[in-house]
Amino acid sequence: MLNTRTATAxxxxxxxxxxxxxxxxxxxxxNLNLVLxxxxxxxxxxxxxxxxxxxxxxxxxLPRTPMLVGVSLSYLIYGSQTSQERLIQTAPVWVDVNTTxxxxxxxxxxxxxxxxxxxxxxxDGLLGFHYLTTDTKIENQSHHSDEEIASSNNFNDxxxxxxxxxxxxxxxxxxxxxxxxxxxxxxxxxxIGFRYLKGGKAEYLKEGSISYDKNNNFVYDVRRSTTDxxxxxxxxxxxx
Numbered sequence: 001m002l003n004t005r006t007a008t009a010x011x012x013x014x015x016x017x018x019x020x021x022x023x024x025x026x027x028x029x030x031n032l033n034l035v036l037x038x039x040x041x042x043x044x045x046x047x048x049x050x051x052x053x054x055x056x057x058x059x060x061x062l063p064r065t066p067m068l069v070g071v072s073l074s075y076l077i078y079g080s081q082t083s084q085e086r087l088i089q090t091a092p093v094w095v096d097v098n099t100t101x102x103x104x105x106x107x108x109x110x111x112x113x114x115x116x117x118x119x120x121x122x123x124d125g126l127l128g129f130h131y132l133t134t135d136t137k138i139e140n141q142s143h144h145s146d147e148e149i150a151s152s153n154n155f156n157d158x159x160x161x162x163x164x165x166x167x168x169x170x171x172x173x174x175x176x177x178x179x180x181x182x183x184x185x186x187x188x189x190x191x192i193g194f195r196y197l198k199g200g201k202a203e204y205l206k207e208g209s210i211s212y213d214k215n216n217n218f219v220y221d222v223r224r225s226t227t228d229x230x231x232x233x234x235x236x237x238x239x240x
């Protein structure tokens with residue numbers, strides 16, 4: 001499998017292979033991606049399964065440069081459990097109890113990207129936060145709806161994060177702007193890339209961390225570690 005260091009070197013080489021002196025056709029860029037996350041280092045020792053979710057960013061192209069600045073937001077689920085429980089002991093009413101372990105990642109984004117052409121490799125720098133949260137909700141078991149009856153946050157923590165990554169965008173659609181009709185130029189891209197993010201030490205729960213003791217009291221198995229993670233994404237990008 002291609003490791004992170006090798007992938008970074010390939011992305012940098014691809015980016016440098018293209019001239020970066022051109023002027024970007026679009027002042028704004030927006031992306032929406034599916035994400036697969038793999039915990040690293042101490043985080044991997046506690047969470048050995050991959051996470052999945054979505055990532056999006058919005059960026060502004062600095063005039064006459066190959067640099068973009070913006071914000072990026074990702075949401076990953078790295079653990080979940082569902083069980084059927086009786087709502088009250090005096091009636092045969094059952095509900096679904098769903099517990100989800102999530103990682104929210106928010107970052108300021110600095111991107112160096114080939115400003116023109118069909119193939120646009122890029123290199124990213126990121127600075128922001130990791131927010132780890134475990135939430136439980138109770139839902140009605142009705143066949144007609146999954147109505148939420150109640151919900152609660154079990155545990156959460158917020159730590160700093162920084163990192164980098166790279167990838168490429170491949171143009172699949174383009175329209176030219178026309179001043180007489182006030183139509184703006186727009187392009188659509190396939191976006192493929194990865195990120196390596198170093199997260200600070202956090203306290204968090206993982207899948208299976210909530211249990212009962214002999215007195216039916218809740219017991220939380222709280223873990224503490226750095227929150228490093230590698231993410232791979234695939235999605236769609238827009239230049240406009």
